Amino acid sequence: MEKMQDETQGMRRFGRVNWLGLYTLAKREVMRFATVWTQTLLAPLVTAALFLMIFNLAIGPRRGDVMGVPFLTFIAPGILMMTVIQNAFANCSSSIVISKVQGNIVDTLMPPLSGAELVLGYLAGGIARGVVVAVTIGLGLLLVLGIAPAHPLIALVFVVLGAALMGALGIVAGIYAEKFDQMAAITNFIITPLAFLSGTFYSVQALPPVLNEITHMNPIFYLIDGVRFGVIGVSDSSPMLGLAVCGTATLAVSLLAWWMLRSGYRLKA
Template identity: 65%
Template sequence: MRTLARRETMRFISVWQQTLLAPLITAGLFLTVFALAFGRDRAPVMGVPYLAFLAPGILMMTVIQNAFANTSSSIIIAKVQGNIVDTLMPPLSPFETLAGYLAGASARALAVAVVIAAGIGLAIGHWPAHPVLLMIYVFMGALLLGGLGIAAAIYANKFDQMAAITNFIVTPLSFLSGTFYSTDVLPPLFQTLTHWNPVFYLIDGARFGMIGASDAPIGQGLMVIAAFTLIVLGLCWNWLRTGYRMKP
């Protein structure tokens, strides 16, 4: 398990320009575009300037996308290339295999979070109000989206199937979760739909960790995220146990 975790961690460290520098640049571009689009005319949101409100949403969105990519790319590439057997043959239990993949996703998520949080602090002068809570949400986001990446890669047998899951499930969940706006401005129906989106609670928790304000109660958010995470990881564990769509 330690070897698998090390392999998954070294996969993203060896290409840090793509996995750490690129997310920082992307987050910077988002902030730059919104700063140029709204300038100083945008009213404060939740009592803070709009860029300070926007920054934690971008941070968490980038974190979960990288956690998903770390696990999903590792498994789908191995399946397509036919070397997934190298992971299946060692005497690893389903739990150990799951933990090994999630360790890599968590390491990448935490590294991306630290890099972007530092960039946000230097760029707009806003540092986390509750850094420990922010890291807790980052870790939980890594577990949830890392697990979703494992489930998606197990189910998919081709790159285009994996791309469809990313484009039609993961990306909408990320963008329609209050990343760029407060849910208070939404009509009641869309507010209800948003509160069924677990990514909303990740974004909301990260925002509380950064600015000390949120749309939903923090305790409620933690319970919802924990419930969805247990469901997703339970599904992954069962599929790894049975070899579903993994064994040649």
């Protein structure tokens, strides 16, 4: 028996994937948000609709066109992407923080799952929630505003990439935070400002040169800009540049999350 266990561990060290464990963790993360869909899926749809309604009533008719499209059409993809990244981040970060506070994080760390498998399992939940939210809001934009995706495949790629990036960042934040108030501080003072100040409600071409350059250093700007190109066909930067920046950022944050889970940073006593 010991020999068989040693052989299994040896194969795992050479890259064998624990597919059953990975599937189980991914299923758990998906079921976490699916069972409370009124909070995780319906609420973001209502929030996005309120954003669109308020901006349309407040300044929409007087704002005029932005980059050749109506103002409401211009901000719709930004609101969609902003909602996606907030939900992907919340799904991964809340899962880890709740497990740490309740003291059952050990149930996730003890099974024979590698650091990479843990990252992929958590990301599966964040990406699934982000994609479902995006599809739901996208259908709403199509039915209510008549906005059909100009490049649906590009829009989907940026949605998945954005959910993966923010999901990985959610893992990092969830591991770092020790209490709910710390998690709330990260969300309120880092994630939300980055989402709001990344061209969601305006074109960065209207910004002063210094702010324009600073915005171009923010990966979330490229996520919002990429989805905007995929949905309405206009953007402030090249979609290929956005893919390169977001892909690199996602890889870097995912590697950091992998290291934290693999080493047990702030997870193991």
